[in-house]
Amino acid sequence: MAKTDAAQAAAQATAAKAAAAKAQASESLLGLGAGFDFDKLMAWAQTQGLKLLASLAILLIGLWIAKRLSQALERVMTRANMEVTLRGFLRNIAYAVMVVVVAVAALQQLGVPMTSVLAVLGAAGLAIGLALKDSLSNIASGVMLIVLRPFRAGDYVQAAGIEGTVEQIRVFQTRLRTVDNRVIVLPNSLITTAVIVNFTANPRRRIDLTVGVGYDDDLKVAKDTLLALAAAHPKVLKDPVPEVLVTALAESSVNLELRAWAKTGDLLHTKSDLVEGIRNELIGKGLNIPYPQRDLHVYHHDADGRPIGEVLTKAVADDGDVAAAGAKPKS
Numbered sequence: 001m002a003k004t005d006a007a008q009a010a011a012q013a014t015a016a017k018a019a020a021a022k023a024q025a026s027e028s029l030l031g032l033g034a035g036f037d038f039d040k041l042m043a044w045a046q047t048q049g050l051k052l053l054a055s056l057a058i059l060l061i062g063l064w065i066a067k068r069l070s071q072a073l074e075r076v077m078t079r080a081n082m083e084v085t086l087r088g089f090l091r092n093i094a095y096a097v098m099v100v101v102v103a104v105a106a107l108q109q110l111g112v113p114m115t116s117v118l119a120v121l122g123a124a125g126l127a128i129g130l131a132l133k134d135s136l137s138n139i140a141s142g143v144m145l146i147v148l149r150p151f152r153a154g155d156y157v158q159a160a161g162i163e164g165t166v167e168q169i170r171v172f173q174t175r176l177r178t179v180d181n182r183v184i185v186l187p188n189s190l191i192t193t194a195v196i197v198n199f200t201a202n203p204r205r206r207i208d209l210t211v212g213v214g215y216d217d218d219l220k221v222a223k224d225t226l227l228a229l230a231a232a233h234p235k236v237l238k239d240p241v242p243e244v245l246v247t248a249l250a251e252s253s254v255n256l257e258l259r260a261w262a263k264t265g266d267l268l269h270t271k272s273d274l275v276e277g278i279r280n281e282l283i284g285k286g287l288n289i290p291y292p293q294r295d296l297h298v299y300h301h302d303a304d305g306r307p308i309g310e311v312l313t314k315a316v317a318d319d320g321d322v323a324a325a326g327a328k329p330k331s
Contacts, residue, residue: 055109062102070095089146089171135172141188142171151198158197160190200264204237207260207271211278212253214288219246222256222287229277230260235270237261253290 070091077087100121108114146169151157155166157176162184164176174191176184199205213222223244230242242260249255258278262270282289 051110055106058109059102059106062105063099066095066098066102069098089143137189138172138187141192142169142173144192145169145174145188146171150196151201155201156199158195158199160186160194162186203264204261205264205267207236207258207262207267207274209258209260209271209274209278210247211256211258211282212250212290213256213282214290215254217254217287219254219256221285222282225281225285225287226256226258226278229274229281230258233260233270233273233277235262235266236274237263252292 073094074087074091077090104114145151151159151166153166153168156164157166159174159176162176162178164178164182164184167175167177167183171188173185173187176186178184211222211226213219226244227242230236236242237260240261242258245257245259247255247257258274260270260274279289
């Protein structure tokens with residue numbers, strides 16, 4: 001019995017020591033040490049809780065303000081008659097910048113060192129930039145197209161060697177529709193690095209038609225005919241006044257150039273009407289519309305210089321069929 005009581009006492013002592021060690025370890029993990037103070041714990045929780053609430057309030061209020069400011073910016077740009085694509089792009093950029101500022105302010109309120117946050121943001125930005133190099137190039141080109149506006153939706157342009165009507169300008173791509181109703185999507189980086197020709201940027205354009213007449217024709221009659229055709233056409237503008245210039249003494253014709261102005265939307269049909277009228281009027285007035293001609297004379301000679309026709313004739317004929325020159329037939 002004495003041994004059993006001693007063993008139980010030893011076991012109880014061991015359990016008590018283990019419980020004391022566990023309590024000490026818990027106090028060490030809490031950072032309170034052996035002198036645990038409940039008031040200090042409450043003060044610490046109250047301080048951190050206030051920081052967390054303040055950070056959450058900064059985040060929520062900041063996001064609300066950012067949304068309101070971006071909407072106000074869009075209303076201002078709408079009053080300024082900015083393009084829809086430009087308005088949406090600038091609004092999104094402004095909202096993203098304000099969200100980043102609010103997030104940084106909220107983290108700073110929690111006590112996070114800003115140097116660490118900025119270092120992480122810089123490294124992330126560098127990694128994203130390297131991974132999305134081509135996409136960022138298209139974004140930068142899209143910003144240039146939206147801000148500089150070399151063309152707008154509805155313009156007929158030539159971009160990157162492709163002609164078509166601009167349907168939509170996006171941040172990454174631009175959509176063109178060709179005259180045969182095909183849709184072509186061009187990356188913006190290809191457009192900004194090539195020549196851009198805008199055919200409809202101005203309200204009127206000049207028609208240049210080169211007409212050749214014969215050297216024996218009366219140039220005054222030809223010039224008067226061209227000017228009369230331009231003046232009679234209802235879609236040819238009176239100002240600037242149409243004119244005809246002698247541009248070249250060509251190989252087979254004297255070249256005249258008719259210069260007439262028309263509205264951009266009427267250019268194609270007006271030019272077609274003028275070409276047809278010029279052809280009919282010049283022929284009707286007896287004027288020539290020369291075209292290059294070549295007369296080809298081919299001479300074949302044998303090795304001794306005789307014409308090839310004489311050689312062939314003598315080769316086919318024989319003594320019984322052809323009499324010698326000057327000989328009389330036998331009786």
